[in-house]
Amino acid sequence: MLKDRMIRFGIIGCGAVTEIAYLPCFKRERSFKLTCIVDEDESRARSLARGLDLYYVGKDIEPIYKHVDVVIVAVPNHLHFLIANQCLEAGKHVLCEKPLAITSDECSKLLSSAKRFNVKLAVAHVRRFYQIARIIKRIVDSRELGDLVSFDFEEGTIFNWPTVTGYIFDKAKAGGGVLMDIGVHVLDLLLWWHPYEINSVDYGDDSLGGLEAYAKLHVIFSNGTEGRVKVSRLSALRNRYKLIFENGVVEVEPLVWDPLISKRIHVTKFSETRKKLIKIKKEFPILDLLSDFVSAVRYDDYPLASGEDGLKVIQVIERCYSARRLLPLGWLLSTADASCD
Amino acid sequence: MSTEKAFITGATGFIGGRIAEKLWIDHGINSRCLVRNFSNAARLARLPVKMVLGDVLDRTSIEKGMEGCDTVLHCTYGNTNDSNLNTRINEEGTTNICEIALKKRIKKLIYISSVAVYGSNPPPVVTEETPTAFSDDKYGNSKIRSEKICFDFLAKGLPIVIIRPTIVFGPFSPIWTVGAIKRVLVKGWQNVKGMNGLCNAVYIDDLVDGIFLSINIDEAIGQIFVISGEKPVTWNQYFSEYAQLTESPLPQEISETRRKAKAVLSTWLRTNLSFLRRFFEPQLQRTHSYLKQQKPSLADKIENLISGGIKNNEVRLFSQRTSYSIDKSKQILGYSPGSFQAGMKITIDWLRHHRYF
DSSP, X not given: OGGGSOEEEEEEOOSHHIIIIIHHHHHHOSSEEEEEEEOSSHHHHHHHHTTOOOSEEESOSGGGGGGOSEEEEOSOGGXXXXXXXXXXHTTOEEEEOSSSOSSHHHHHHHHHHHHHTTOOEEEOOGGGGSHHHHHHHHHHHHTTTOSEEEEEEEXXXXXXXXXXXXXXXXXXXXXXXXXXXXXHHHHHHHHHHSOOOEEEEEEEEOOSSSOOSEEEEEEEETTSOEEEEEEESSSOOOOEEEEEESSEEEXXXXXXXXXXXXXXXXXXXXXSSSEEEEEOOOOXXXXXXXXXXXXXXXXXXXXXXXXXXXXXXXXXXXXXXXXOEEOOOHHHHTOSOOOOO | OOXXXXXXXXXXXXXXXXXXXXXXXXXXXXXXXXXXXXXXXXTGGGSXXXXXXXXXXXXXXXXXXXXXXXXXXXXXXXXXXXXXXXXXXXXXXXXXXXXXXXXXXXXXXXXXXXXXXXXXXXXXXXXXXXXXXXXXOHHHHHHHHHHHHHHHHHHTTOOEEEEEEOEEESTTOIIIIIHHHHHHHTTOOOOBTTOOXXXXXXXXXXXXXXXXXXXXXXXXXXXXXXXXXXXXXXXXXXXHHHHTTSSOOOOOOBOHHHHHHHHHHHHHHHHHHHHHHHHXXXXXXXXXXXXXXXXXHHHHHHHHHHHOSSOGGXXXXXXXXXXXXXXXXXIIIOOOOOOHHHHHHHHHHHHXXXXXX
């Protein structure tokens, strides 16, 4: 029984996220362990495996099945479906990097496979594990400030992810631009905090046939809550998450590029004059993501970010892309009109 | 447009990036771009361009990138921290580009040089006929040598045009727009008595239009063109445009002695700070964040002290009364730049949109 023994992980894909995010967790954590690393570039796999005690390091997937309970799928986006499905069909629990897949059809098929083979499927919507995200979730769920009325999320930075292969800028492989990248995280939080149906989406971006680097959407939920989301790879936007409730406001203070890694969150009750400041202690969201999935696998529980959550985000992104219009950015199109804010 | 497919080096940069954009937006021409580091490619990736991983020192990647192209726009220059590598990128890289372009019978190669080739003491009026001059500016010296390489290949039959842009501003300009707004935000620009130099500013789209004209006109081959705005503004006017956007209006006029004193103090502070940063980087960042949040005026004063305004090595540039003539570009290319204000208006929209202020 998995409940009684060490959970064994394999990682497929040795890009930057594996090197920067996952491997340090396995070096730190002793309650589960990494046993296999796979990458089509075997030398890359070997270089990441240096110093680790593993059963298998190579480019083939089949040999890892006997050594693992859980597979982390961290390959380029367009391969998520293919590889995750293969692992699910082999009876392995899968934690898939975001996005779960690049179409909702693929996501649905993954959900079916997980059900058919009675295994867990989670998606690395890691923002849910940030303390700030959990605090906001608690405030929304408890209704201590009343219902959510509107929101304004802005997140942007000059892109500097140390992409190893550059697939993220290949339309066919990435499936989308900044919306399919940072946008997945932002939309997941929105849908997690405010789990209502979306009635309408107004969407625009700056793609000229390639991948958008700036995207802006206006969302109206079925309960009337509405707001806007802006994401960018080209500049540091305000990097602010602002949620306006009936009786107060929650605002994440922008200290660093990623607003949810911020160390402070302000909660203002309209009935009180002072803001309440919540300070955040050191946190390890990726480790929490892995621990949560281990727990779901071990005790047959739901992971905090499940395959269903991955599907919901992709459905919204598909709606955005199908409603897409080119934003009237004067500096891009050489027009005097630059009325886009 | 007399090109069907262009090969661009430096396309993840400011000028090369805009060339790729305008080729596609204005002319529907899809380019092939040499990309050294995908981490810088977010802007370029908005276009349906073909990105070829490599650099100007890697001949295989150049061969691959230039395949099927009729025009080369060579915008790369070395801007690393390693001056020897920069020299190799500028000179060996230009040689590689020219050799392969010659072999592939490219119809036209446009080399983006700089008015830095005129050295540190240019005459009051500079034209394409003004002699180049080596100086203490490594960038300018390297551009002179790169131009020489281009002329050697022109003699071998490679159709080359050399473009010498002046101060290029506009969206994504790292020094003269992003750098300028950051500078005024920390009060790094000073109105120094007697320092009334001219800024030969050119809006990026005007420069790119000039470059495209040079592609279209056969007479341009073998020629040098200075590309600047219609007429210069003063540096004070230039920085005022940015300062007006911020809560940091231009300071009162100060004397040269006071500027020097501040420059000395800031140099001393920066030197010590860089030493402290080696050991206390997180603590210093936390303190900075705290001051910005809790004591913004104190934080501004400290930033101002550290930035120190105009540095001694900048005085020459900001004092020069040189005008760069664009008569030849107008006459041969039909170059016709828009007004400084028109370019600045779009630049300001871009800065606002990108939350630089």
